[in-house]
Amino acid sequence: MGEEFPSPNGKYILYLSCNEMRMSLWVCSPTLVEADTKRVLYDAPGDHDAGDIKWSDDSTEVRFYQRIYPNGSEGKYACLRIAHGEATLEYES
Numbered sequence: 037m038g039e040e041f042p043s044p045n046g047k048y049i050l051y052l053s054c055n056e057m058r059m060s061l062w063v064c065s066p067t068l069v070e071a072d073t074k075r076v077l078y079d080a081p082g083d084h085d086a087g088d089i090k091w092s093d094d095s096t097e098v099r100f101y102q103r104i105y106p107n108g109s110e111g112k113y114a115c116l117r118i119a120h121g122e123a124t125l126e127y128e129s
Contacts, residue, residue, distance in 0.1 A: 038054050039054075041098070044092075045095040048069065048070060048095060048118065049068070050066055050068050050098050052089075053065050055082060057106070063084075064086060064087070065086065066078070066080050066086040066100060067080065068098065068118075070121075083104055084102055084103075084104055085103045085105060086100040086101065087100060087101050096117065096118050097116065097117050097118065099128075100114055101113055101114075
């Protein structure tokens with residue numbers, strides 16, 4: 037189970053790999069890859085859950101709300117900034 041969120045320019049894809057942690061509780065961890073090469077730019081640990089995925093119009097940033105299992109109530113917004121073939125994760129306040 038999972039979803040794909042391609043960037044507006046089609047150069048990147050944010051994949052959500054979903055795993056059932058408990059009955060009816062799914063955690064969907066984000067992985068950012070280059071679409072052509074499948075090179076991984078960011079791969080979150082399996083206990084990180086992402087939702088509310090939003091790409092910037094120029095495909096240089098992807099924002100999402102991130103929670104960490106099992107204490108998912110204390111989530112925060114995160115942003116992957118893409119530049120020079122690298123992705124940097126920054127948390128937003």
